[in-house]
Amino acid sequence: MLALTTAVLALHGPRVYMRGRASVAMAAEDPLLLRAARGEPVHRPPVWMMRQAGRHMKVYRDLIDKYPTFRERSEIAEVSTQISLQPWEAYKTDGVILFSDILTPLPGMGVDFDILEKAGPKIRTPVRTAAAVDAMNLMDPDEACPFVRQTLGDLRRAVGSEATVLGFIGAPYTMATYCVEGGSSSSYLEIKKMGLNDPQLLHKLLTKLADNLAEYACFQIDSGAQVLQMFDSWAGNLSPIDYDAFAHPYQRMVVSKVKARYPEVPFITYIAKSAALLERMAANGGDIVSVDWTVHMADARRRMGNIGVQGNLDPAVLLADEAVIVERTHDVLRQAGGKQHVMNLGHGIEPSTPEEKAKFFVETVKAYRY
């Protein structure tokens, strides 16, 4: 800890460090995660867990009897607010993420979907032709997702300055995988075929999605989201050539549209299995790269230079003994260093995670001092 403080002093010099402390005092109103995400000095790392609201919590599973479909649970504002707050009430995470899904805005664009309890997302009519892409419209988020505005506002009022409220979107490529495949996939062959045989059609779909998703992200910020996370979860499945053609430019398009309107709102990008893509992710115009657990955080820092990081504990560690959780958590925190790091898992929490282990992980991070 002392070594780290010395390192911070060596890096910034005492004068700048003092100025940093003064700015902390001035920004005392803003919650910790938001300050850390902006790169301001903080006394400890903030922590939340991807997919923290949901199946691993008994209070959530109990609600399924009353609201049997995911769309009810995420599209009735009172229910979505209640679920979003469950992990905050149980663990006092520093981040509270809107309980919703990346597919939620699709009906507003003219693409309808269901979420089946076992099989997951299902697009009613997959988007595979020029006519289907042309039929997609520019969404009006207030008309399509009024419950999102309501929930984000209610969440801000509920947590005040004790936590940071996060909004999120899917990135165009990952959204396109659902539109084209019609649901989850392990090989992504339909969208790959489209990209290889009719790239112009895929570009057209991605452009439409980018316009809509940027609009939807801005709507979430306007509704109260203080940090925005973009999930390009399945872009790690692309070859670099295809990533550069179909994922990267559309991430950039979304980021630049959002940044043009909300330059001060921290923007996080997540991709699963992204070890080969870190440098590319860091160049999409966002502020923070959410790193999965297949990379040493210290390597991620070295490779990406001056950009914030989020992550990257293997979610499986939350199934281990407490001593292992402490050891692995501290290891990530040390590697990430004290600057612009949001502690998180490397992907969503496993549904089989015992709640007391999730709580222990959050407490372990909150007890750490820079």
Ligand SMILES: Cc1c2[nH]c(c1CCC(=O)O)Cc1[nH]c(c(CCC(=O)O)c1C)Cc1[nH]c(c(CCC(=O)O)c1C)Cc1[nH]c(c(C)c1CCC(=O)O)C2
């Ligand atoms: C199962 C599933 C859904 N939607 C989706 C899946 C994955 C299926 C696949 O592998 O292809 C698609 C999806 N939804 C989300 C992502 C990005 C995050 C990721 O990579 O996991 C992805 C890829 C965000 C989300 N999806 C959800 C959140 C909620 C907020 C949170 O707590 O993080 C987010 C950010 C919630 C969600 N979304 C869904 C359910 C059943 C739930 C409930 C919570 C739970 O997982 O137990 C439906």
